[in-house]
Amino acid sequence: MNKFDVCVIGGGPAGYAAAMRAIDFGKRVALVEKDLLGGAGIHQGALWSKTWWEISREARMINLHGNTLNLNSTEFSFEKVKSEVSQAVEQRVNLLTHHMENINLSLGDDLFEYIHGVAKVTGKNTIAITGNGKNQDIEADYIILATGSVPRKLPHLPIDEEIVFTSDGLSNLTKFPKSIVIVGAGVIGCEFATIFSNFGHTKVHLIDKGDRILPFEDEEVVKVIEKNLEQKGVLIHRNSKLIEMKVDEGEVVYILEYTDGNKESFRVEKGLISIGRVPQYDQLVDESIGVEFDNRGIIDDLTQTTVSNIYAVGDITADISLVNVGELEGRYAVERIFGKPEQPLIYKNISTIMFLDPEIAGVGMNEIQAKAAGLEYKIVSLNYETIPRATAMRNTEGFIKVLVTNDDEMNILGMRVVGEHASSAIQAVALLISQDKSIKELAELIHPHPSIIEGIQECGRILMGKPLFKPRVLRGSIRCQVWNGTGYQDLVG
Incomplete structure (x- = not known):
């Protein structure tokens, strides 16, 4: 043997x-x-899916800026993209x-x-x-x-990987469907809603059993994603329960029951079941x-x-x-x-990326998690419009949000970045979280200019009371507060 x-x-x-x-x-x-x-x-x-997402982002940019580039209506070849x-x-x-x-x-x-x-x-x-x-x-x-x-499957869903797919079967697609329903409004479901809607050839329906998608993320993060999906024509079924799905004459028919008791039937070309793995x-x-x-x-x-x-x-x-x-x-x-592991196996500083529109990067806690843990914390949120690199990219949609301990040390609890280059902005913070270090470490660091990560530096300066942009002046762009366990109080005027 x-x-x-x-x-x-x-x-x-x-x-x-x-x-x-x-x-x-x-x-x-x-x-x-x-x-x-x-x-x-x-x-x-x-x-596989992120390559689809990257190409779809370029397609979205062409759709948005076609007039500026003197491009007429653009048709994207599914075969070439695949x-x-x-x-x-x-x-x-x-x-x-x-x-x-x-x-x-x-x-x-x-x-x-x-x-x-x-x-x-x-x-x-x-x-x-x-x-x-x-x-x-x-x-x-x-x-x-x-x-x-x-992929998780349920016995009452007619998954055949030809008309009704899981993510494992989507490679069987041979063309952009005219319409598709996505069951599940978590990360994967929202990513595929983003991909299909970016190309502009598919009407996307997204079923969400709650009152908003991505229920594990803070509300202001979700609002940005929902707004962009709906601007691209995505129909988000909120507060809905899928009570029936069947294949009829080669198409998908599904029935929803809403929290108010009403029921509604829809017909689409394809279905995607994205309810976890x-x-x-x-x-x-x-x-x-x-x-x-x-x-x-x-x-x-x-x-x-x-x-x-x-x-x-x-x-x-x-x-x-x-x-x-x-x-x-x-x-x-x-x-x-x-041997002996050089580092302990810890999960509190794991960096994540959600490939949506715009992309979201996170590390450590968000506010939902911090409140669930019973923590008091300081928070600063800085809109992209204050960051020169975002202005240069002609895309100021997004924000950086940092949570720190409610004390003089201000050790970092977590961060979320929503917007362009989000995934490039979180690694230094992940390192500081693993070392229980303060946001002060980044406030005085010389960051490359122009770059999105300069926004993290400004967040630190705001918390330390010495910002370039004064929150009292740019109240629409900067939020700086403390959560005391029962409510928010402004940290700076």
Whole structure:
């Protein structure tokens, strides 16, 4: 039986990161993947969908500024856009494959083996692999489970990946649909609503069971996104419950019931079900081994399962379903197995991006979370119109919002950036949060000019009482308050 130090099951972001980190320790590694190298993170998730989003943003700019550029009404080719997205996916897969296939050659050792097949953990140290017309059993001192997640499905929804899709099946589309209903107004649902509406060829319906989309985000963040979606013709069904969906003559018919009891029927060309993802672990581990599960995923304690030599990382644990978190957990698990982790596994400073219109970047707490934790805090919100780079880009829609502790130290609790370059603005703050540092650290730092991150510097100066722009003068552009547990008070006049 082929023997390894560690077997990683799942070749997505978490599994690939774990395998490569194990090589750093000089360990013999098997990486097993049953489907596509790179997993959903490349083929149906982050890279695939964000390439669609990037191209859709350019299409939106052309639609908005066509007159300025002397362009007539523009038709976008679905086939060409889809081909460009496929090329991006192929480019990334080729890079991973080339790197993987040449690991042993570069190391001058036989440390790594990639196995394409379906793996099942049959014993504490044994894995059975089937596929490619052959069966094999391997042995490993340690096993890392990284099989990711799949879209959540409900039995009463007619998902066929041809007319009614999940995000995994959208690659089956052959043209821009004339209309589409998206069930689920969370991050993924809103991202696809943004993508389809940006091209301008699809009437988008978005079903939201609450009174606003993105219910986990602060109200002023949501207002910007809702306004832009509706300006592009998106129909947001608020306070609505989907009580029936069926395919009729090749189209989707759905019925909604609103909180006031009224019902309404709609007909669209396609449907997208975006109601979250669930861990993928069916038939993965023999029950006799003792790995425990709950209704959210595999139970783990900082990546270690209830079996001492078996670890779980990424979406399968349902901690936080993000590529960067999966990679972090994969590397951490290996460091915990073969050494001592250089950094603790913490989640409070994880940076996130929502690819909407405009993009949203966040790190740490928002106000909803801070209030739920019973915290008092200071808040400063600065509109993009005060930032020179935003003016130069001719797009001043957006704001920077920073939460700090309600004391003289003013350690950073969290930040949200809504607008252009949002994702480039949060990393320094993420570092300060992990170190329990103050906003003062950034207030006196010399930032590049012109840049969006100058707005963070100004937020710090406002909180310290020495801003360039005085909040009392620009009340419509700057908000600076303290939440005392029961209400807001102006921090500066």
